[in-house]
Amino acid sequence: MTRYAFEDFTPGMTKLFGPVSVSKEDIIAFATEFDPQPFHIDEIAAKDSFVGTLIASGWHTCSINMKMFADGILLDSTGMGAPGVEDLKWMRPVKPGDTLRCRMTVTDSRESRSRPEIGLVQFKFEMANQRDETVLTQSNWVMFGRRDAPPVEAPPASSPAQPSPAPNAVPIREGMSANPFLEDLMVGATDELGVFTFSADEIVRFARQFDPQRFHVDPDAAKHSLFGGLCASGWHTTSVWMKLLAAHRDHVRSETLARGERPARLGPSPGFTNLKWLKPVYAGDTISYRSTLTGKRVSASRRGWGIAAHHNEAINQHGEMVMSFEGAVFWERRSEH
Known part of the structure; x- marks a missing residue:
């Protein structure tokens, strides 16, 4: 018990x-x-x-x-x-x-x-x-x-579609990160960050280190859980969002340097709100990530910096949203240079 x-x-x-x-x-x-x-x-x-x-x-x-x-x-x-x-x-x-x-x-x-x-x-x-x-x-x-409740009946897990020909690639689109400084950012612009296919081995590896609940580490036990199959930790899903975002920003930085320009620096994030894990991410699922700029403002505490707000989404191969949240990040301003 x-x-x-x-x-x-x-x-x-x-x-x-x-x-x-x-x-x-x-x-x-x-x-x-x-x-x-x-x-x-x-x-x-x-x-x-x-x-x-x-x-x-x-x-x-x-x-x-x-x-x-x-x-x-x-x-x-x-x-x-x-x-x-x-x-x-x-x-x-x-x-x-x-x-x-x-x-x-x-x-x-x-x-x-x-x-x-x-x-x-x-x-x-x-x-x-x-x-x-x-x-x-x-x-x-x-x-x-x-x-004292009876065991929860486990629904069948979604059947993952076949992975895309180039899983975990990071296609680059023009969007909010394509402009170097806070003043250049366009509210409403969306970055398509890329896709990632979650394998069973990666799900278990992350979960054993950070979230070893049975439905994240044991495929057999997961079948009898509320989720009906092995699924990724929510923190794994969000960490992959960060992985693809960082890769996208690194590409933008390289392109900016190639043009002979100095890219803006980015600082850390102060936090996030309204994180929703809307559907489980099962082994074999291919998730598409995107980020949309929702606002920007000058920082009251850090001279030369502003804060960019963004709405983020993750969608599986069935077109179902599996995650969303509202985030923010410190972003360097042009006016100080």
Whole structure:
């Protein structure tokens, strides 16, 4: 019998996770695969960056928090996955040698209206470093089975279409990143970032490190879960979005340099809102990613910088949206040069 079911989570309940130490090698390894911006992978280049030192990708920090939550609660629970994340803020950068802890607080709970055997629990996560400085805050709901409810009937997993002839390619389109400075960005412009085919091996590899719930790591157990088959961690899906975005921006930077121009620098993201994992991403699914500029403004706290807001989507081979969220990033201004 599992320790935690829906009934065990009452508003006000708290639990501490960690500590987890983050090494330079950890930061560079994650960023090399998913977020190879200079301030995540190159100590020398990072000195001339927005932050001035090597820092972890925000998606790496999210994934570390997920692993602490899984180890502390989910792996001994009736957990059935999360529909998304309402709000997440990266408050301070995570640096090599930092030791992270997280405080989990239950803020709300309710029974599912459509599935009485399931309940939803709202959590708030506050991650801090060894100096008790908050580095991440997060709020989201998670689905749990009720303790005495019958097993959840698993729907059949979607049948993946055949991968495209060139899976994981990154086609480049003119869009919001094609202009170098904040003033040049066009609200409403969309970048088609590319496609990525999720293999079973990649799904399991990521999940074992950051989100080892049974429906992400065990194909047989996944068949009897709410998802009906092996599916990717939501953090894996978002990390691949970052991977393709970084590749797109690197191409734009190269093209700008080839024209003899200096490209604008980009800084880190302050966070995101309204992240929705709308459908599972199954082994064999090919996901198309895109990003649309929704707004831009001058930064009130950083001279020479602005903030670009963007809406992001991921769509599977059936034309179904599997993920969306609202993000933002610090973007260099032209007017200061």
